[in-house]
């Protein structure tokens with residue numbers, strides 16, 4: 039039995055459905071992200087686990103105990119939100135010790151645990167300072183220490199890094215992951231940042247319009263998304279509408295605007311409407327006439343470690359990404375061939391609007 043289970047969780051605000059039929063099994067020690075666009079129900083799901091929002095339907099189980107109607111304080115959770123919400127009149131040490139004091143933990147043990155966790159978040163030399171004397175990144179580490187010191191069964195993180203600037207954010211991601219691994223705390227992170235979800239999580243749960251769209255390991259999700267929503271939420275892709283024309287010898291042939299394109303066989307049926315998807319980094323430049331389709335470079339952008347090309351073709355515009363190790367000779371106006379192998383193509387169920 040999984041450590042954290044959401045069973046058919048539903049939340050309605052009057053007749054507005056914020057979360058619909060949410061089922062999720064999280065293993066002990068696992069790090070799972072809830073990823074999705076604004077308003078898809080991530081925070082509401084997290085708030086139901088935390089106990090701040092009462093589900094309309096369904097159950098929440100932690101360590102085999104039904105906590106659906108338990109008060110937040112009885113759930114033994116650590117919670118970190120985007121705003122650090124530290125006590126500004128207390129030192130860092132006292133901020134972190136607060137939860138232990140509330141739980142009436144003996145002073146000697148409490149002091150020891152606070153020192154230990156402050157050392158883990160690299161703040162042991164800041165114990166005597168006040169929150170206003172720390173940077174944003176440091177304050178967020180205090181918030182994390184304060185949540186972790188009570189040794190929660192589950193750690194809930196709601197966009198905890200989104201107020202930090204890019205570089206500090208990246209450092210904090212690495213640190214958060216390493217602390218979570220060291221302590222083995224089962225963790226749920228809410229984020230709308232796909233790279234953050236992929237960098238941190240054992241599994242990513244993509245949500246769309248109040249529902250769980252797909253859950254899997256980051257690599258599997260990126261490589262085998264179920265539909266074009268998941269595909270495009272996890273990164274760029276070249277997606278074209280098409281229909282299955284034929285299927286033979288392990289290959290499907292797809293009609294995309296009159297052009298016959300190949301993909302490895304799937305369980306789609308002949309005549310079925312599909313989205314044909316190929317990621318920009320899977321496409322190679324070849325000589326004109328030597329690839330799947332020819333095109334003309336309409337723009338080229340240099341991003342340091344990679345080039346991003348836009349290529350006009352007869353079926354529409356392609357995005358092509360290549361590492362900064364080649365292709366400096368290909369520029370706006372160049373006529374090129376675009377090539378890929380059928381195994382890199384994904385045929386997706388078309389999202390119904």
Ligand SMILES: Nc1ncnc2c1ncn2[C@@H]1O[C@H](COP(=O)(O)OP(=O)(O)OP(=O)(O)O)[C@@H](O)[C@H]1O
Pocket residue numbers: 051054055056074075076077078079080081082083230
């Ligand atoms: N108390 C409430 N009353 C009415 N509607 C609400 C309430 N709380 C949330 N909602 C609605 O439920 C939907 C889901 O909200 P939620 O905060 O879970 O989204 P989210 O995915 O976390 O979005 P964001 O990334 O913007 O925080 C939204 O349309 C929101 O307006």
